[in-house]
Amino acid sequence: MKMSPDPDNLAARRQQVVEALRPVLPAGSLLADVEDTRPYECDGLSAYRQLPMVVALPENEQQVIDVLEVCRRLQVPVVPRGAGTGLSGGAMPIVDGLVLSTAKLNRIVRMDPVSRTAIVQPGVRNLAISEAAAPHGLYYAPDPSSQIACSIGGNVAENSGGVHCLKYGLTVHNVLRVRVVTIDGDVVELGSEAPDAPGLDLLAVFIGSEGMLGIVTEVTVKLVPKPAAAQVIMASFDDVVTGGNAVASVIAAGIIPAGLEMMDRTSSRMVEPFVKAGYDTDAAAILLCEADGTALEVAEEIERMSEVLQGAGATAIAVSQNEAERLRFWSGRKNAFPAAGRISPDYYCMDGTIPRKQLGHVLTSIEQMESVYGLRCANVFHAGDGNMHPLILFDANQPGEFERAEEFGAAILALCVEVGGTITGEHGVGIEKINSMCVQFSSAELEAFHAVKRAFDPHRLLNPDKAIPTLNRCAEFGQMHVHAGHLPHAHLPRF
Known part of the structure; x- marks a missing residue:
């Protein structure tokens, strides 16, 4: 468990990082005061919060490169952030780290109705792409419920889907190319506007990698004709x-x-x-x-x-x-x-995927779990591809209810694995499901994930301690942390 730095040491560290970043970022693009950094303390999983040490809002690719160079030199962890609508804590800050927001990289670079593609920066909203393509009779198919606010960079990080993903696919099926800055400051392009790209299919590896492999600065997406x-x-x-x-x-x-x-x-x-x-x-x-x-x-x-x-x-x-x-x-x-806010003070949105034939069994099991955990659960599904979104309803003001909600959610994810599914469909792992990764994957598989991480980020600075658990963590939580009687994420601040 990582200990929080001494306040005096943290203040000195913050000053060191700010002084190093000030020459490379314009005024207003570097935030360090508590009042300014407070909006970045969490993403859509607001149960876990942490003030970032510093927030950087670069306005172009060169500034992204410069920020990463400073962070690499000073060994500062970097948490990439899009619009902050994620639901797994993937953009939750690190106490002695920097949040790198791509919100100011928000230009539609090119709209090409002939090739049915658009090149956009990562801060462009999902819905804004379709709005810009509408005069050409085209639109961008993936449509998460948060599409009015979520950014395409965040969609790439989480491999987002939406209610039309059954026919039109997830983000990975609708992105042709991404331009990425690595932690070493290299600019690489993964994928291609052609039907295929030479070499390994690293585009598919990168999409859904939750900000752990690089910073997106440009995305080429496919557009499809609007149905008659x-x-x-x-x-x-x-x-x-x-x-x-x-x-x-x-x-x-x-x-x-x-x-x-x-x-x-x-x-x-x-x-x-x-x-x-x-x-x-x-x-x-x-x-x-x-x-x-x-x-x-x-x-x-x-x-x-x-x-x-x-x-x-x-x-x-x-x-x-x-x-x-x-x-x-x-x-x-x-x-x-x-709408869940109308009937419950708080809700915990889960995300798992199961075989379609198991829908009835899983829904019946969730209904039985409601009695076990003493909490209600509202179920909404991308039923066509088995992607579940149970909403566990609770009241954080009642002692123990949030812990029960987490245990309820972990039990649902374990059930997903048991019936042949997975612990996430489109929300990612972040911090929310990191212990459930121990349920689904073997030690050898987890080590393979870490090997991919090391290949892109040997310094282990990009979104560390997210998505992929260490083997020690899995051992600590006894593979299934709920059954072992441990509280998940006990080291993280709550509410």
Whole structure:
């Protein structure tokens, strides 16, 4: 466990770093006062907070290089940060480290409708890419619920998805090239605008690496044509197992919807007063199934999906009749997280992935866990690809509830591994799931991850102690830290 530095030593260290960075950054791009650094103390996982020693906001690639040179020379840990919407603590600062924010690298460098690509800097918002491409009849497909705020650099770091990832893929499927500054100050390009790039496929290694391998300064993304038409089916089910099995039935029928999402009754009732999406709040579960394409293709797919869903036990089916209603259906799903605040003082958003055929079993198991841990859980899913987002509801003001929420979440992740899934789909590991990595991966596998980290970052300065646990950590937590009776992240400040 790393000890916090002495306050006097930390102040002297801060002054040393500030003096070294001042010549390479413009005024307003270097923050060291508590009042200025407070907004950077956490990301979307606000349960864990730590004031950074210094925050740097470079405005161009050369300034990124210069900041990293100073940090390398002075051996200062660097925590990369995008928009701060991440949900796994990946951008939580280190007490004696520097937060490198890419917020000021926010230009769309080039929009090329002919090649259907866009070159953007990492601070560009996800939705801003689609807004800029709209006049050309194009858009950027990955659409996380936070797309109005999250940045493309953060999407690259976490391999973000969204409600349309089943048909159009995650970030890794929609990024062609990234330009990266390494901790040694080298500028490298991974991937290519061509169908393939020479050498190892390091682009796929880098996407989802959570800021541990380099700092992104430019991203080339694919754009896709905006569909001529789209409609959404809302199908109701009288129990979650039937609803889960219906998801598998749709895919088994050879249908790949543009989106296939599932919400349980707790989620629907939580969202409906907030958004008024028109959800069936009496149903035990609802599925949202979208078809897009030409008008004829959409009509045919809606008919086919309706038949499959009815055969799978749907008790009611409603189809969006216009674009406004379609957007309203999706607005409910995309606002599930903020709507949780209407029924609970706090919530803990989990992220795991399971085989589609296990949806019913896992949902039933989560319902049983609610009694074990004495907490409610609202379930929302990217059901088409098995990516779960259980929302564990708790009150941080009640002693022990946050600890129980974490234990509940760890148990859900262990269940995901048990049924053949993984501990994360698109939120990353960060600090939140680092102990659960010990559940999923062997010592040899973890050492391979560390070897990749060392190849990119031999100084171990980029986002250290995130995502990949040490073998000592796994031993300390007895592989499964909840069963061993240890509190996760006991060394981190809370609330």
